[in-house]
Amino acid sequence: MERKIRILIAKPGLDGHDRGAKVMAAACRDAGMEVIYTGLRQTPEMIVNAAIQEDVDIVALSILSGAHMTLFPAVLKLMKEKGLNDVLLTGGGIIPEEDMKALEALGVGKLFGPGTNTQEAIEYMKNWVSKHRTYKVV
Amino acid sequence: MSFTSNVPFDVLQFAKTLTKLEYGDPTVLDMINQNYQNLGRAYRIGVTGPPGAGKSSLVTMMAKHYREEGVRVGIIAVDPSSPFSGGALLGDRIRMQQLGADENIFIRSMASRGAMGGLAEYADAAADLFDLYGFDVILLETVGVGQSELEIAQCADTTVVVIVPQSGDVIQGMKAGLMEIGDLFVMNKSDDPFSEKATQQLKSAIHLKEWGEWTPPIINTVATENRGIDRLIHQLNAHHSFLIQTGALEQRRQQRLVRRIKQMVTEKVERELWNKTREIKLLQAIQERRQPQHILEEIYQDFRGSFYVGNESESN
Numbered sequence: 001m002e003r004k005i006r007i008l009i010a011k012p013g014l015d016g017h018d019r020g021a022k023v024m025a026a027a028c029r030d031a032g033m034e035v036i037y038t039g040l041r042q043t044p045e046m047i048v049n050a051a052i053q054e055d056v057d058i059v060a061l062s063i064l065s066g067a068h069m070t071l072f073p074a075v076l077k078l079m080k081e082k083g084l085n086d087v088l089l090t091g092g093g094i095i096p097e098e099d100m101k102a103l104e105a106l107g108v109g110k111l112f113g114p115g116t117n118t119q120e121a122i123e124y125m126k127n128w129v130s131k132h133r134t135y136k137v138v
Numbered sequence: 139m140s141f142t143s144n145v146p147f148d149v150l151q152f153a154k155t156l157t158k159l160e161y162g163d164p165t166v167l168d169m170i171n172q173n174y175q176n177l178g179r180a181y182r183i184g185v186t187g188p189p190g191a192g193k194s195s196l197v198t199m200m201a202k203h204y205r206e207e208g209v210r211v212g213i214i215a216v217d218p219s220s221p222f223s224g225g226a227l228l229g230d231r232i233r234m235q236q237l238g239a240d241e242n243i244f245i246r247s248m249a250s251r252g253a254m255g256g257l258a259e260y261a262d263a264a265a266d267l268f269d270l271y272g273f274d275v276i277l278l279e280t281v282g283v284g285q286s287e288l289e290i291a292q293c294a295d296t297t298v299v300v301i302v303p304q305s306g307d308v309i310q311g312m313k314a315g316l317m318e319i320g321d322l323f324v325m326n327k328s329d330d331p332f333s334e335k336a337t338q339q340l341k342s343a344i345h346l347k348e349w350g351e352w353t354p355p356i357i358n359t360v361a362t363e364n365r366g367i368d369r370l371i372h373q374l375n376a377h378h379s380f381l382i383q384t385g386a387l388e389q390r391r392q393q394r395l396v397r398r399i400k401q402m403v404t405e406k407v408e409r410e411l412w413n414k415t416r417e418i419k420l421l422q423a424i425q426e427r428r429q430p431q432h433i434l435e436e437i438y439q440d441f442r443g444s445f446y447v448g449n450e451s452e453s454n
Contacts, residue, residue, distance in 0.1 A: 025227055039235060046239055053245055055153040
């Protein structure tokens with residue numbers, strides 16, 4: 001049996017606009033993924049803790065508050081500290097292109113802005129997992 | 139691979155071992171097998187009930203309470219998978235946010251499909267793994283809507299059935315089979331004006347059945363406000379002592395193992411039975427409009443015959 005892609009979708013920080021996160025969660029489910037949705041107002045510690053326990057392939061953050069330059073690096077740093085080296089950190093929100101580039105340079109995956117086709121993001125994540133996953137089902 | 143409790147708990151490794159177990163990795167199954175004698179230390183509590191009854195909130199409060207007693211808590215939260223896409227949206231962690239990042243609470247969400255073999259078998263094995271890794275209390279949470287979900291609840295030593303006043307007619311609950319499996323009943327959202335009446339209805343429904351030495355108590359709670367949880371824990375302790383003193387705990391665990399091994403044997407036989415050749419034969423016979431009873435006999439005889447030949451090498 002093929003191993004399912006597990007993805008954690010979270011909203012860090014204080015912004016309460018979760019429409020985008022929910023749309024993505026539903027799209028990922030419909031694409032056959034197992035989606036762990038943790039809801040609003042998550043701290044980086046909570047997010048990384050959940051990512052470890054759930055053994056996810058992907059952590060996806062939705063940030064519309066403008067705090068992306070703080071939150072993405074904070075989560076990424078914690079992921080590395082805890083040994084989550086084979087997990088993709090990606091996400092979306094209102095993020096200017098230059099910030100996307102800066103975050104990608106730090107090691108964050110591709111980020112998606114408003115108007116993204118959900119399929120585009122899903123394809124990206126599927127490709128990433130098929131290339132980087134270390135444990136394959138025997 | 140052998141297991142020793144002296145090794146410090148590695149959360150990353152434990153999480154990955156659970157994943158391997160989910161996909162039937164033989165090394166993990168073998169590890170559980172070899173440590174079979176060490177199982178049964180943890181107290182396993184099943185929590186089930188209709189959608190929206192407040193199971194996740196209740197489990198959160200129970201976990202908090204147990205943490206105050208200093209014990210390590212494992213939570214297995216099962217949500218349904220989509221039969222269409224095979225995907226799942228696992229949202230139990232939303233309610234469990236306030237458990238924060240306590241390293242002595244380990245929460246794992248599971249999708250009902252995607253498990254090797256039966257779901258109950260897998261949830262049971264996952265609970266074994268928590269048990270082996272030194273968790274003291276294991277909370278198994280499932281939506282009580284189908285057979286497999288009821289079976290998961292029965293992987294537990296004690297089963298808690300959660301209902302709410304708004305569930306309306308309690309008799310509906312009896313139909314669903316929920317009434318038969320409860321050791322404890324929780325009437326959650328008891329701040330609802332209908333709660334008193336609903337509790338009365340539940341009480342009379344419970345007393346319709348002959349329970350033997352333990353009659354399930356009803357505990358009124360408001361999980362979101364942490365009300366009634368201490369009484370729930372008190373009753374859980376009482377039930378746990380009852381199980382130990384009467385020998386029912388050992389008996390339940392034996393029954394569970396009987397069920398589990400039976401199911402594993404059945405699944406093994408089924409996999410051997412329905413190889414590609416027989417699947418094709420079946421379809422052809424149906425297309426030829428042959429009588430179902432004749433098809434049955436032919437397939438059955440063919441399967442039995444395969445044992446005398448001594449192999450199934452043509453399979454798949």
